Amino acid sequence: MWKYLIPLAFMAAPVAAQEGPFSEGSEARSWNLAWEEPARFEATVVDMLCEVAGDCANECATGRQLGLLRAADGVLTYPNKNNQGIFTGAAVDLEPFCGMQVEVDGLMIEDEYVGATNVYLVQMIREIGSEDWVTANGWTDAWAEQQPEAAAQDGRWYRNDPRVLAEINAAGYLGTGETWQEAWDITR
Amino acid sequence: MRTAIAAALICAAAPAFAEGEEVQIRGEVIDTWCYFSGVMGGPDAVQGTAHHTCAIWCSAGGIPVGLLGEDGTVYMILAIGGDDQSASGQTQLELASHDITVSGQHFARDGLNYLVIDDVVEDHGITNINHTDFGVVPGFAIPNPEG
Numbered sequence: 636m637w638k639y640l641i642p643l644a645f646m647a648a649p650v651a652a653q654e655g656p657f658s659e660g661s662e663a664r665s666w667n668l669a670w671e672e673p674a675r676f677e678a679t680v681v682d683m684l685c686e687v688a689g690d691c692a693n694e695c696a697t698g699r700q701l702g703l704l705r706a707a708d709g710v711l712t713y714p715n716k717n718n719q720g721i722f723t724g725a726a727v728d729l730e731p732f733c734g735m736q737v738e739v740d741g742l743m744i745e746d747e748y749v750g751a752t753n754v755y756l757v758q759m760i761r762e763i764g765s766e767d768w769v770t771a772n773g774w775t776d777a778w779a780e781q782q783p784e785a786a787a788q789d790g791r792w793y794r795n796d797p798r799v800l801a802e803i804n805a806a807g808y809l810g811t812g813e814t815w816q817e818a819w820d821i822t823r
Numbered sequence: 824m825r826t827a828i829a830a831a832l833i834c835a836a837a838p839a840f841a842e843g844e845e846v847q848i849r850g851e852v853i854d855t856w857c858y859f860s861g862v863m864g865g866p867d868a869v870q871g872t873a874h875h876t877c878a879i880w881c882s883a884g885g886i887p888v889g890l891l892g893e894d895g896t897v898y899m900i901l902a903i904g905g906d907d908q909s910a911s912g913q914t915q916l917e918l919a920s921h922d923i924t925v926s927g928q929h930f931a932r933d934g935l936n937y938l939v940i941d942d943v944v945e946d947h948g949i950t951n952i953n954h955t956d957f958g959v960v961p962g963f964a965i966p967n968p969e970g
Contacts, residue, residue: 666860666862668860668861668862669861670860670861671860683899683901683909683937684901684902684907684909684939686932687901687930687932687937688843688901688902688928688930688937688939690901690902690907690939693907696907698907698908698909698910698911698912699907699908699909699910700887700901700909700910701910710933711932711933711935712933713887713899713935715855715856715859715860715886715887716856716860716886721884722877722880722881722883722884722886723884723885723886724856724881724884724885724886724887724910724911725885726885726910726911727885727910744859744860746859746861748866749858749859749861749866749897750859750895750896750897750935750936751859751860752933752934752935753933753934753935754855754859754860754935756860774884774885792884793880793883793884794966796883798883798913798916799879799880799883802879802916802917802919803876803879806949808875808876808959808964808965809872809873809875809876809949809954809959810872810875810919810920810949811872811949811952815965815968816968818959818965819965819967819968821954821955822954822958822959822965823958
């Protein structure tokens with residue numbers, strides 16, 4: 636049954652991106668997501684734990700999530716995703732700009748049904764005053780520097796990452812202890 | 824007088840942090856991007872055993888993890904037990920898809936809910952066995968064992 640439900644869900648979704656309050660001037664590439672809105676705006680890059688909870692001791696340190704405090708209205712938007720289509724977040728791309736005023740372009744997700752608001756996919760970043768955009772594609776390069784042996788293997792990062800493989804080896808692809816073959820067989 | 828004015832200016836310039844609310848919540852550790860964006864289908868398909876491998880990938884890849892509460896509220900997790908590595912951190916990675924009861928501080932800001940977890944009170948393991956309904960999401964999450 637599931638084989639049919641998921642394609643149907645995609646078919647039922649609106650195709651064209653909706654315009655949002657920050658869509659003017661945006662050149663963001665559509666991901667054909669049901670509730671995406673192109674959004675280009677100026678913001679300050681902030682450390683989420685510091686901004687939300689006041690825990691600023693390690694502000695902007697590597698590995699902490701970063702947010703965008705929008706200049707126009709003071710709203711805190713949360714970049715959940717960078718521009719790469721391969722399960723990668725945005726903190727690595729935003730880290731060089733932490734504390735700076737930037738302009739960003741990307742897609743805002745506004746879906747009341749699942750509680751998504753001010754959730755952002757960042758595609759391009761530039762410091763205010765700079766002419767040059769930086770594409771938010773930095774995650775895999777940073778990963779390859781940290782994991783040179785894994786990066787040298789064939790295949791996508793998520794097939795070779797030692798931390799991912801350790802989790803799958805420990806509890807299987809479904810997380811409940813099935814062997815690889817068992818998990819394959821029961822999900823076909 | 825100058826001291827008083829300076830103190831007042833410092834207070835005025837400081838960000839107005841939301842007051843955290845002490846909470847205890849039970850929920851599933853999810854990958855928020857797939858849940859919020861619908862990129863892989865409806866919300867029921869992007870949690871549990873069906874989405875476990877993808878939840879690992881996204882957590883390792885630095886996508887924020889959340890706690891999907893029993894009432895359907897998503898809490899964005901900013902720290903767990905003093906570990907502030909909310910982008911690719913090991914603590915959250917090991918909890919992907921797990922049903923956990925946590926205590927901590929709840930913050931609400933601009934329509935999203937945030938959680939600073941003080942303690943994982945109980946790890947119930949993976950209890951959402953939904954691959955029987957959805958298979959594996961995405962379909963390529965499990966490579967063919969025969970190559």
